[in-house]
Amino acid sequence: MGKLAGKKLLLLGERDGVPGPAMEACLKDSGAEIIFSATECFV
Amino acid sequence: MSKVGIKSYSYCLNHAPETGSHYGGTPWEAFHSGKEQEYLDALPNHLQSYDHALHYAPNQTYIGGISYEEFEAIPAPWVDKPLPDDKSKRYGKFGELMPEDEFLGLISACDEFELVWLEKSFAEEVSKKLADDPVITEAIVKRVVRPKNMHELSEIETEYKERAGLPLYCGGKVVGCIRSGHPTDPCLTAHVLMENLAGKASGVLALLHLLKNSGMNPLDLDFVIECSEEGAGDVGQRAGGNFAKAIAEVAGCTNASGCDVRGFCAGPVNAMINAAAQVASGARRNIAVVAGGSIPKLYMNSRDHVKKGLLALEDCVGSFAVLLVPDDGTMPVMRLDVLGKHTVGAGGAPQAVTSALTFEPLQAAGLTFTDVDRFAPELQNHEITEPAGAGNVPLANIKMIAALAVMKKAIEKPAMMDFIKKHGTIGYAHTQGHIPAGVPFIGPACELINEGKIKRAMIIGKGSLFLARLTNLADGASFLIEKPEPVAPTSAVSKDDIKALILEALGEVAGKLA
Numbered sequence: 001m002g003k004l005a006g007k008k009l010l011l012l013g014e015r016d017g018v019p020g021p022a023m024e025a026c027l028k029d030s031g032a033e034i035i036f037s038a039t040e041c042f043v
Numbered sequence: 044m045s046k047v048g049i050k051s052y053s054y055c056l057n058h059a060p061e062t063g064s065h066y067g068g069t070p071w072e073a074f075h076s077g078k079e080q081e082y083l084d085a086l087p088n089h090l091q092s093y094d095h096a097l098h099y100a101p102n103q104t105y106i107g108g109i110s111y112e113e114f115e116a117i118p119a120p121w122v123d124k125p126l127p128d129d130k131s132k133r134y135g136k137f138g139e140l141m142p143e144d145e146f147l148g149l150i151s152a153c154d155e156f157e158l159v160w161l162e163k164s165f166a167e168e169v170s171k172k173l174a175d176d177p178v179i180t181e182a183i184v185k186r187v188v189r190p191k192n193m194h195e196l197s198e199i200e201t202e203y204k205e206r207a208g209l210p211l212y213c214g215g216k217v218v219g220c221i222r223s224g225h226p227t228d229p230c231l232t233a234h235v236l237m238e239n240l241a242g243k244a245s246g247v248l249a250l251l252h253l254l255k256n257s258g259m260n261p262l263d264l265d266f267v268i269e270c271s272e273e274g275a276g277d278v279g280q281r282a283g284g285n286f287a288k289a290i291a292e293v294a295g296c297t298n299a300s301g302c303d304v305r306g307f308c309a310g311p312v313n314a315m316i317n318a319a320a321q322v323a324s325g326a327r328r329n330i331a332v333v334a335g336g337s338i339p340k341l342y343m344n345s346r347d348h349v350k351k352g353l354l355a356l357e358d359c360v361g362s363f364a365v366l367l368v369p370d371d372g373t374m375p376v377m378r379l380d381v382l383g384k385h386t387v388g389a390g391g392a393p394q395a396v397t398s399a400l401t402f403e404p405l406q407a408a409g410l411t412f413t414d415v416d417r418f419a420p421e422l423q424n425h426e427i428t429e430p431a432g433a434g435n436v437p438l439a440n441i442k443m444i445a446a447l448a449v450m451k452k453a454i455e456k457p458a459m460m461d462f463i464k465k466h467g468t469i470g471y472a473h474t475q476g477h478i479p480a481g482v483p484f485i486g487p488a489c490e491l492i493n494e495g496k497i498k499r500a501m502i503i504g505k506g507s508l509f510l511a512r513l514t515n516l517a518d519g520a521s522f523l524i525e526k527p528e529p530v531a532p533t534s535a536v537s538k539d540d541i542k543a544l545i546l547e548a549l550g551e552v553a554g555k556l557a
Contacts, residue, residue, distance in 0.1 A: 015507045016421060016436045019391040021515050039391075039515070041507035042344065042433035043308075043423045043474045 005031030013039040046376040047319045049524065050329075050366045051257030052486040054105050055138035055248045056359040056473070057146040059241075060090040061212040063341025063358055066237060070342055082349055089348060089355040093142050096358065097133065098125035101424045101471035104487075105361070107137030111487035112496075115469055120426055122354055134177070137486050138252040140359070144169050144213045145176070150244040151219070152186035153293055158236050160202060161211070161219035163193040178251035180295060194219075209233040228278045238338045239286075242273040245362040246290040246335030253331055253364035254294065265328040266321070267291045267301030270314035271335050272476050290333055299331075308421070308480040309385075309506030310334070312520040315365065315482070319377050319522075322367045329368045334482075336360035336475045343474055344431035356427050361478035365485055372530035375489040381408040383503065383521030391517060394450075397443045400503050400521045402451055408523075412448035415466060415523070416497035419484030420444070421505060422470040440503070441467035480504035485524065492526045500524045 009032045013020035020037040027034060064070050064086050073079035096102055100121040104114040109130050117124060125131070133139050141149070148169030151159040161169075170187040173179045186192075194202075199220045202208040207223040221240070224231030246269060254261055267287040274282030275289075287301025304314040311334055318330040338360065345355040370376050383400035390396075401418070405411060420440035429435060444466075445459045454462050472479035481502040488500035506518040 014433075015505065015517055016439050017434070018393060019509075019517065022390070022392040025390075025392070039507070039509050039517070041308075041510060042431060043421070043428060043436055043476070043479065 002030055007032045009034045011037040013037070015039060015041045016043070045323065045380040046370045046378055047322045048368045048370045048374040048376055048527070049485065049489055050368045050374055051253055051259075052366070052489065053138045053249050053252035053256050053364045054107060054483060054486060055245065055252055055362045056102055056106060056140045057245050057248065057336065057362070058093050058096050058140060058143050058358060059146055059338070059341060059360050060358040061143060061215075062147075062241070062338060064090060065212060066209070066234065066338050067341035067345070067357070068339035068343055069345055071234075071339075073346075082346055085349045086342070086345060086355065089345070089353065091354050091356060091358055095125070095354075097140055098131040099356070100124065100126055101426070102140055102359065103130060103135060104471040105137075105473075105483060106135035106140055107486065108132055108135035110490065111468075111484075112491075114471060122356065122426060137256070138249065139176070141176075141248065144218075145172050146244065146360070147211055147213060147219065148173050148187045149179075149183070149248065150240050151192050152183045153240055153244040153247060153289075154192060156224065157191050158222050158224060159192055159219065159240065160194045160199050160222065161187075161192060162196050162199060162217075165213070165218040166193045178248070178255050180251075182295065183293065203233075207233060209237060225277070230274075230277050230281045239273050239275045241338045241360055242271050242335035243286055243289050243293075244335065245360045246271065246286060246333050246364075247293045249335070249362035249364040250290055250294045250296070250331060250333050253333070253366055257366050259366065261295040262298050263329070264291065264296040264299040264331055266318075266330045267296065267299055268314045268318045268330055268332050269301060269303045269334060270305070270310040270332060270477060272305070272307060272310065272337060273335070286335070287333065290335070306518055307506030307508055307510065308477045309504045309518040309520050310477050311363075311480050311482040312502060312504030312522065315367075315377065315502070316379070316382060316520060316522060318367050319379055322369060323379055329366060331364050331366050333362075333364040334477055335362045336473075336478055340473075340475045344427060344433065347431040351430050353430055356424070357474055359473050359475075361473045361475040363478065363482055365482070370527070370530060372527050374527055375492045375524050376527055378523045378525060381405065381410070381523045383519065385505075385517070385519035387516065391515075393443050394447065396505070396517070396519055397440075397447050400505075400519045401444055401501065402447055404521065412444065412451070412453040412462070412466070415499050415501045417468055417484070417488060417491075417500040418444055418466055418503065419468045419481045419488065419500060420503035421481065422468060422472045422479045422483045423474050424470050424472060427474055435470070437468060437470040438463070477504075480506075481521070488524050492524065498526050
């Protein structure tokens, strides 16, 4: 548990950067609630 | 056979600023939202003229007007560094940059169902211009002026105002319309049909240039695999296809058949692998991998370009074609034994994706990162993407490859920047989805191999599968292009040879028995 514990998170990923599911995996044990996660493509 | 020859390639652009500023996805959405009038009013002031597009270095690199090495020597920004006139021609080594009026004529020529109506004098004028294009056949020119596709302006106005058609613009005025294909089918609206017919027409142009560049008789083409991101179908089967065969038909390839391969931006690399496997196995004598371009992608990032007072450069429908044939030891080859595959289980982390597409296939082949002279992952022009906040995609990808090379101890960390400069590629393709996905570099890579400047290049495509809401996964695929090696002649053994061997053996046995 870190400083994100109890926080609500909106995750906006990008295909050629860090996609949403990868961020979700990293934050799985952070104690934060992921209320939205998406990956977008701008190209 | 694990290699196939890359006999030829073509790359074309169709300048379409007026079509794009009305029907590109972003302007179209803004128009229908009714909330972005300021942007829509400003966009026409940010359009690039055809002459400016011709002098724009990335465009000339794409069509082969200048070599990749010449392009690499021009530092960005390119928009304020117009090329000299002698390097800004309509026709390049790989293809052409067609102006919008002729593109509308070509779209009309590709229509089989009276869906495109052009104003009579406009159609006659563009048919004459198209007749001067060295790849446009007489049959295509005649199709532009078919009576059923030419109408008076008053009829055209009635069609788009009262029957769900959409006007076509050129020179600031209405010059025709796309008609609705069905009164209720959402897959056959005028907007969908415009996208599909533009994709077909731009694919036809690429295939015609491929035939010219390869010197191949259209009748000798065996198969076409089309790999754009458009969906042609009706309400019962909304992306049933088949663009490939429709494109081959207009190009006069009457002995060819074809099918479509899809996978968002990973479609072209997967199509190349699919085609190469069929040629290598002998299932097809030759295959043209073809993709037309995308109207919805035009001006995709133009909100930001307008906001920042920049030229909106996303004004060209892109297309390409590559001809694969059996390897005969004389032309650059595509290897089938070194393929990058982003598996379902690989995950979406950048390191995992990059490893699956570069390290793993190289390792399996006994190669390492420095054995690849050039990596070509996603070649979007960063002069378009950076102002919109999408960054420099090719640079981001090669940086990830370089970081992985350090992790795998293929290079030392201080050598990363040198690796990026020496082994990366600078993007010059339009943000046309599948078009920039590695494949623009097939042509330059083959040229550099033929000139003895490089030995090996890796083409990488990545697709945003998650956009279709079927899965959260992305996809990716890669392959290597290499210089040719001499092909050992196949020793054909005839019946007579076998008879002679048997007689010789029997003679020896008889001799021993005697």
